[in-house]
Amino acid sequence: MGAGKHETYTLTVSIPLLLTLVDAGVRLGSTTVLRNLSLELAQGEVLGIEGPNGAGKSTLLRVCATLLPLDIGSGTVFDADLGSPGAQSVRPEIGLLAHQPALYDELTLRENLSFYARLLGCRQGRVDELLEGVGLSAAADRRADQTSQGMLRRVDLARLLLMEPRLLLLDEPHAGLDSAAEKLIAAVVADVIAREGAAIIVAHDTSRLADVTTRRLRLERGGLT
Amino acid sequence: MKTRYVLSLLALAALGYGFYLSGQHPPDAVQGEYVRIINVHVPASWVAFAAFGGTLLGSLGWLATRRRRFDAFAAASAEVGVFFTALSLLSGMIWGQVTWGIAWDWGDARMASTALMFFIYLGYMGLRRGMPDETERAKRSAVIGVLGFLTVPLSYFSVNLFRSLHQTQSVRPDGWQIESGEIVTSMLINVAAYTLVYLVFVTWRTSQGMVPDHPELGSDLAGDAVVAPSLGGRDE
């Protein structure tokens, strides 16, 4: 090299995409819920999606969770084609928090978590650790139908932590949670990111998630802006 | 279209000829004129069971391929089949009443299993109603289409077993044979005619069922139905 000459090198870092949607469309009955929707979610990203009622936010999450097929377009999650039955194999990597908790009214909070722990092959000690972690040790033996929505939401979050997912899909996670418990959301998200995962959080108003999200989009009229 | 038109004409002609033969053949030595009901009952029974088999094949086809044509065929076959099953039961009851004095013979395994098949058809059609989602409708009907088919022969065998072990009085004389070749010919022509009618109706209903409930993704978006509330004066 001659004096004064500078070589420029470009370093390209490829960040794996955990989720992609290309021109995705979903119809439920006679109504179009999502259309022309394209999205990429990279490892380490926390995407906040906000939108009005009926915009299709919950439907989008269920598509990403492989629970709902696409009627048009294509997509991948963990490199599995969303249109193929093989997409079901990646479900254990995905943690979905729905509007309503996936808990059984007649079981206690501990029994609910233990049920999922047994199916996951987790040790029972982990259940007690998580109940402690979400601040519900004292209420662990209370039946689910005798607890508040906020408490159930905490247990549902604990259920997700049991799974140790790499893709987190949260539907209105703040609903029913007090401000002390809201930091749970951040903790759960941080846990997933630490395991080289990503998250999508859906809410009417994602401004509360400003500290957690790395990117925010708006879902309106079936498409993302 | 042309094929269906030709098929319809053939079916009509066959029905007419079958009806003519029904009136022409001699009465039976045992049953007299009442034997003419055989020209309705046997063909209807044959089509009822064939249609049930059609529903089974369509259901299996859909489960294997997820193609709409199989679901449309299964449903069409069930719709046509339920009519012929009802006709089979009704004609059987009339035949029993006028010939042997009793409308329903509990010793007859065929009547019992035909009646069960009728209820399975009704359940199948009841299941399809009120399910707007095409895929869910096809999927659930396919399962009942397969499950239902399993139980009909099993019911036949179990009722037959009950009858044979008990030797309870069956009102129909055992071993009644059709003596006249003309009655057999008439019956077979009617079987062919009813089969053609089945094919005409099933192809017609299948082609109707092939039209998707909902066209491709349209402009009626779910979100458009929700607007900012006027109460409270707050913007969305």
Next chain:
Amino acid sequence: MTFWKAAAVIMRKDLTVEGRSGEVLWITIPFGLIALFLIPLALPLDNPLLQRIAGPMYWVILLLFGMTIALRQSATGTTPQREALRMLGVDAAARFTGRVLATTLLSLAFALVLAPATVVLFDANLPSGWPLLIPIVMAVTLGLGIVGTVAAELTRGLRTRTALAPLLVAPLAAPLLVAAAQATESLSRGDSILLPALIIAFTVLGLAVIGVLTAGPLEETQ
């Protein structure tokens, strides 16, 4: 997690939930007993007639009221609960099997309560060799459990579920009913029950195979 382990976990959960809700113990069983009670009330006083129909009435009541056990509220499951199980990757056939086993055990409890009630109310004479009916009862309740669970799945989310599900179950369970009644009759005559037992076994096997094979397609939409 193996197939049978997952099925056992789900069965245990279903039984615990039902034990706490008490729908089978406090509603289904009394309902069946009342039905059993009403039949002799509707008949003229005729003990030989009652004794004659005791066996068949037992099986009819078991079928008609036993199917409500599969359709009980606690077995239905909400959408989030079902989706959570799907997301765990638990095999649909294992989930189906777990639900069937729970329903079968509850139906068996119903059958065991109904049996002495039938003997008493209908003044029935137990046939010698009546212990042979025990495996018959177990097989019939298993068949009912399979059919009922499938019907519950087929009618999930439908407004007409309450009437439609029994309409689906009843004809499908008919071979079980006839063969079971035949077995009872044969036993009281001192005849062999091999043939009806074979029909029941074959029916249950066929239902089980179809139920397990269609469990996955019924859950998934692709």
